[in-house]
Amino acid sequence: DQQVKQNSPSLSVQEGRISILNCDYTNSMFDYFLWYKKYPAEGPTFLISISSIKDKNEDGRFTVFLNKSAKHLSLHIVPSQPGDSAVYFCAASGFGIYNQGGKLIFGQGTELSVKP
Amino acid sequence: EAGVTQSPTHLIKTRGQQATLRCSPISGHTSVYWYQQALGLGLQFLLWYDEGEERNRGNFPPRFSGRQFPNYSSELNVNALELEDSALYLCASSFGDSNYGYTFGSGTRLTVV
Numbered sequence: 001d002q003q004v005k006q007n008s009p010s011l012s013v014q015e016g017r018i019s020i021l022n023c024d025y026t027n028s029m030f031d032y033f034l035w036y037k038k039y040p041a042e043g044p045t046f047l048i049s050i051s052s053i054k055d056k057n058e059d060g061r062f063t064v065f066l067n068k069s070a071k072h073l074s075l076h077i078v079p080s081q082p083g084d085s086a087v088y089f090c091a092a093s094g095f096g097i098y099n100q101g102g103k104l105i106f107g108q109g110t111e112l113s114v115k116p
Numbered sequence: 117e118a119g120v121t122q123s124p125t126h127l128i129k130t131r132g133q134q135a136t137l138r139c140s141p142i143s144g145h146t147s148v149y150w151y152q153q154a155l156g157l158g159l160q161f162l163l164w165y166d167e168g169e170e171r172n173r174g175n176f177p178p179r180f181s182g183r184q185f186p187n188y189s190s191e192l193n194v195n196a197l198e199l200e201d202s203a204l205y206l207c208a209s210s211f212g213d214s215n216y217g218y219t220f221g222s223g224t225r226l227t228v229v
Contacts, residue, residue, distance in 0.1 A: 004158075034217050043120070043206055043220030044159070089158065093214070101172035102149065102164035102214045109158055 003027045004092050006107035013114050019077040021110050023090035026071065030092040034104065035064060035075050038087045047088075048075070080114045087111045118143065120221035122207050128227045129197050137192040137224045141209030147171075148190040149210070149218055150182060154203040162205075164214075165190055197228045 005024045013019045023033075031052035036044035050057040050064045050073070057064050063076045077084055088111075091104040121140045129135050141148050150162040161174035165184035173180075179195040188209075194201055204225050208218035 006158075032216070036217075036220075041222065043208075043222045045220070046217050049217060091159075091217075102147065102166070103161040103172060103174065104159075104214070104217070105161075106151075106159040108156075 002108075003030075004090060004105045004107040006088075006090060006110045008110050009108070010111045010113070013080045013112065015082055015114055015116050016079045019075075019080045019084065019112055019114065021075040021077075021088050021090075021112065023073045023075075023107050024071060025073075025092050025105075027092070027094075027105075028068075028071065029094050030105070032093045033064070033066060033073050034091045034093070035062075036089045036091060036106075037084075038089065038109070044089055077112075080112075082114050082116050085112055085114050120207055120209050120219055122205075122221040122224050124224060125222070126225045126227070128229060131197055131199060131228055133197050135194045135197060135201075135226055137194075137205050137207075137226070139190045139192070139207030139209075139221060141188050141190070141207075142211075142219055145209035145211045145219075146188055147210045147214055148184055148188065149208045149214070150190070150192050151206045151208065152176075152203045153206060153223075154200070159206065163192070194226070199228050202226060202228045 034049040035047040038044040087109045147166040151159040164172040182192040184190045204223045206223045208220040
């Protein structure tokens with residue numbers, strides 16, 4: 001049962017344009033969401049996160065939007081740069097009684113390619 | 117500050133053998149997590165160790181096991197290796213509540229032939 005889904009395995013964008021990466025989840029008890037970025041031969045690195053009490057969080061060129069009613073989140077990168085080319089994973093977790101026992105639930109990842 | 121370090125970087129084993137993977141967390145982090153990333157799949161949760169105890173394990177057979185040492189470093193053991201165990205094994209660490217995210221190491225690429 002895939003609780004966090006990234007339905008687009010890959011995305012290609014021109015440098016300077018916006019990249020939009022999408023993520024859907026099924027468990028309404030998730031209340032914290034994260035995005036990680038992964039380059040080949042490296043581990044995932046934390047990018048940005050959002051709590052379920054917010055619908056938007058911004059950090060420089062990166063903005064995450066959360067739509068709780070649709071159980072959907074998206075990561076916007078503006079403007080996209082060639083160095084942003086990587087695999088992006090969304091992840092979800094829960095607090096308190098919704099704690100997932102220490103684990104983050106990850107999506108399958110979306111490979112972003114930003115072309116010069 | 118040193119990050120999460122994993123060794124070896126690459127490991128090639130024969131089917132049926134045992135593999136041992138090692139992880140050193142960031143200094144001060146008491147929790148260690150292990151994940152498997154098989155080809156084309158996302159990160160699958162394997163194990164969580166905290167203060168030397170196994171706190172949770174994912175949906176993997178018992179031949180996947182591990183331990184955490186008093187210095188908080190950790191070992192993942194995979195017995196009776198199967199071809200489908202070929203994957204990138206990632207270790208991560210955190211201090212306190214893991215729900216805010218972990219710091220990952222670069223992983224060990226295990227190939228079973």
